[in-house]
Amino acid sequence: MQEEFLKVIDILGTVAFAASGVYAAMQKRLDVFGVLIIGFVTAVGGGTVRDIMIGDTPVSWIRNINYSIIILSTVVVVIAFKSSIFKNFKKTLLVFDSIGLGFFTILGIQKGLMYDLNPAICIALGTVTGCFGGVIRDISLNTIPLIFEKEIYATACILGGCIYFLLLLTPLRLEIIEWVSILIVFLTRMLAVRFNWRLPNIYCRNVEY
Amino acid sequence: MQEEFLKVIDILGTVAFAASGVYAAMQKRLDVFGVLIIGFVTAVGGGTVRDIMIGDTPVSWIRNINYSIIILSTVVVVIAFKSSIFKNFKKTLLVFDSIGLGFFTILGIQKGLMYDLNPAICIALGTVTGCFGGVIRDISLNTIPLIFEKEIYATACILGGCIYFLLLLTPLRLEIIEWVSILIVFLTRMLAVRFNWRLPNIYCRNVEY
Amino acid sequence: MQEEFLKVIDILGTVAFAASGVYAAMQKRLDVFGVLIIGFVTAVGGGTVRDIMIGDTPVSWIRNINYSIIILSTVVVVIAFKSSIFKNFKKTLLVFDSIGLGFFTILGIQKGLMYDLNPAICIALGTVTGCFGGVIRDISLNTIPLIFEKEIYATACILGGCIYFLLLLTPLRLEIIEWVSILIVFLTRMLAVRFNWRLPNIYCRNVEY
Numbered sequence: 001m002q003e004e005f006l007k008v009i010d011i012l013g014t015v016a017f018a019a020s021g022v023y024a025a026m027q028k029r030l031d032v033f034g035v036l037i038i039g040f041v042t043a044v045g046g047g048t049v050r051d052i053m054i055g056d057t058p059v060s061w062i063r064n065i066n067y068s069i070i071i072l073s074t075v076v077v078v079i080a081f082k083s084s085i086f087k088n089f090k091k092t093l094l095v096f097d098s099i100g101l102g103f104f105t106i107l108g109i110q111k112g113l114m115y116d117l118n119p120a121i122c123i124a125l126g127t128v129t130g131c132f133g134g135v136i137r138d139i140s141l142n143t144i145p146l147i148f149e150k151e152i153y154a155t156a157c158i159l160g161g162c163i164y165f166l167l168l169l170t171p172l173r174l175e176i177i178e179w180v181s182i183l184i185v186f187l188t189r190m191l192a193v194r195f196n197w198r199l200p201n202i203y204c205r206n207v208e209y
Numbered sequence: 210m211q212e213e214f215l216k217v218i219d220i221l222g223t224v225a226f227a228a229s230g231v232y233a234a235m236q237k238r239l240d241v242f243g244v245l246i247i248g249f250v251t252a253v254g255g256g257t258v259r260d261i262m263i264g265d266t267p268v269s270w271i272r273n274i275n276y277s278i279i280i281l282s283t284v285v286v287v288i289a290f291k292s293s294i295f296k297n298f299k300k301t302l303l304v305f306d307s308i309g310l311g312f313f314t315i316l317g318i319q320k321g322l323m324y325d326l327n328p329a330i331c332i333a334l335g336t337v338t339g340c341f342g343g344v345i346r347d348i349s350l351n352t353i354p355l356i357f358e359k360e361i362y363a364t365a366c367i368l369g370g371c372i373y374f375l376l377l378l379t380p381l382r383l384e385i386i387e388w389v390s391i392l393i394v395f396l397t398r399m400l401a402v403r404f405n406w407r408l409p410n411i412y413c414r415n416v417e418y
Numbered sequence: 419m420q421e422e423f424l425k426v427i428d429i430l431g432t433v434a435f436a437a438s439g440v441y442a443a444m445q446k447r448l449d450v451f452g453v454l455i456i457g458f459v460t461a462v463g464g465g466t467v468r469d470i471m472i473g474d475t476p477v478s479w480i481r482n483i484n485y486s487i488i489i490l491s492t493v494v495v496v497i498a499f500k501s502s503i504f505k506n507f508k509k510t511l512l513v514f515d516s517i518g519l520g521f522f523t524i525l526g527i528q529k530g531l532m533y534d535l536n537p538a539i540c541i542a543l544g545t546v547t548g549c550f551g552g553v554i555r556d557i558s559l560n561t562i563p564l565i566f567e568k569e570i571y572a573t574a575c576i577l578g579g580c581i582y583f584l585l586l587l588t589p590l591r592l593e594i595i596e597w598v599s600i601l602i603v604f605l606t607r608m609l610a611v612r613f614n615w616r617l618p619n620i621y622c623r624n625v626e627y
Contacts, residue, residue, distance in 0.1 A: 031408035033364045040333075048262060053466060055475025057264025058324070062334070065327045115476070118483045124458075125480070139348065139557065155451045199449035240617035242573045249542075257471060266473025267533070271543070274536045348557065 005175055006110060013103030017133050018043040018074040020096035028141050038137055039075045045133035046104050050125055094193060097134060102185035105130035105157040106178050109164055123161035130157045152192035160185035214384055215319055222312030226342050227252040227283040229305035237350050247346055248284045254342035255313050259334055303402060306343060311394035314339035314366040315387050318373055332370035339366045361401035369394035423593055424528055431521030435551050436461040436492040438514035446559050456555055457493045463551035464522050468543055515552060520603035523548035523575040524596050527582055541579035548575045570610030578603035
């Protein structure tokens with residue numbers, strides 16, 4: 001049951017990140033194969049980095065052809081319907097990126113728990129899983145990674161991860177805890193962009209940077 | 210016999226990519242150690258990324274000192290004869306890059322077959338092996354990776370890989386199939402640059418990118 | 419005894435690189451979480467890349483929560499005392515970067531020796547351990563990696579590594595050899611920047627780069 005649920009989360013996150021990669025690549029006007037490749041690395045990047053650091057190899061997209069099929073289908077669908085569904089690519093990219101962030105953060109935490117790791121390390125793994133696909137996408141497209149653009153990004157993952165472990169102390173059912181944490185990551189990121197939230201500034205005057 | 214043949218391909222690809230790294234680093238006017246390091250990462254980058262994703266560690270250049278010897282020799286030879294052989298560094302870089310691309314794509318596919326992977330995954334591994342050395346080289350030199358410069362690049366690997374698996378259905382000998390596929394990757398890339406081939410444009414008007 | 423000593427070196431290197439990451443991130447005026455993340459990836463980056471190439475997974479910061487604690491403490495201390503201790507961030511970054519470079523180079527060499535690797539490969543692993551944290555830091559911050567900025571950088575690691583193996587032939591005690599090598603890496607880098615040392619130029623005229 002829980003395992004089935006994780007598979008669903010994995011598929012939804014993969015679709016969301018593949019779509020975010022497609023939109024980012026289309027903004028840069030890459031050709032059709034470039035769009036496919038960026039969609040692919042965005043979708044599998046975070047999980048790949050997590051798995052090679054844990055030592056769970058071959059990484060999942062190599063073991064399981066389904067990832068490639070899901071990503072390819074997503075890319076085809078997004079390209080086919082690109083103008084009929086979404087008019088504003090930048091906003092659409094943000095939405096898919098934030099959805100993927102929520103799903104993959106919780107997935108990374110679960111993977112850490114499966115390896116009996118410390119909660120803090122689990123949250124770090126969740127953050128890696130959530131953020132690295134986007135980082136690789138942005139570095140490949142030679143843009144400043146979204147993660148460092150003075151926006152709340154990794155912070156959303158860390159916050160969602162902390163709430164996940166707090167909720168584990170309550171009698172709530174695991175699936176509910178997971179959905180709540182996913183929602184918190186997603187909402188934190190979306191609201192932060194919408195309302196231009198900033199983290200506290202730590203700089204002082206009179207210092208030569 | 211087949212194993213011997215793969216070793217030859219591996220050596221030739223390593224030499225070609227090391228040379229391409231040296232030319233790229235010389236264009237950026239790096240010092241002599243910078244040139245050596247870029248030659249090294251270009252030559253071993255693709256295979257390293259492939260091996261850590263498959264879980265075949267320690268990666269080959271760590272297990273086998275011969276890679277370092279081959280790369281060092283290549284770097285020394287290219288630097289020594291740089292002006293007497295080649296007058297145009299940009300074209301020379303392209304040629305070596307394309308040769309390496311052909312060899313390493315087929316090598317990556319073979320590695321995937323050794324692990325009994327699905328043909329589509331094998332082609333993806335071949336593309337990773339072929340492309341990542343160049344990607345790491347370009348990111349290190351802070352240039353836009355060649356792979357995304359609106360040129361046919363990964364496409365050549367994917368095409369060569371598809372033809373490889375089609376030819377496997379014929380009664381041709383394995384070595385012939387490998388040489389043909391290597392040639393197709395090389396020629397696709399060279400002709401694409403020469404004749405300015407572009408993949409179909411997938412963009413539409415009236416959409417805000 | 420020797421093992422204890424390596425742990426001390428590991429902690430000192432981690433602190434130095436975390437601090438260098440904090441200073442680099444503050445120069446770019448990242449928010450407080452961005453500073454923490456850059457401090458983290460700078461401190462663990464080199465060792466992580468080394469460990470996944472060797473196949474020693476899960477990598478050390480996942481297995482051992484102490485790394486996270488050390489890094490977090492360093493980040494907090496540096497931020498708290500940033501203006502009262504150091505007035506010039508660029509110079510401070512250089513010092514911490516050079517200290518970390520020394521410690522991590524020798525640590526990477528020791529790890530290679532534990533795996534019975536060839537001295538040349540050990541030196542390469544030491545260079546990877548020393549340099550990659552800084553490379554990842556600089557790529558993340560979208561600056562040209564220090565390693566390629568026409569400064570002596572990897573060269574210092576390679577020099578220190580060669581001297582380490584030369585000293586192993588003498589009757590000196592292992593700890594002394596390690597400290598001397600660490601000092602050589604540190605001093606080479608600092609003096610190179612101070613006196614503007616350059617490696618020999620390998621370029622010639624009459625060639626189109």
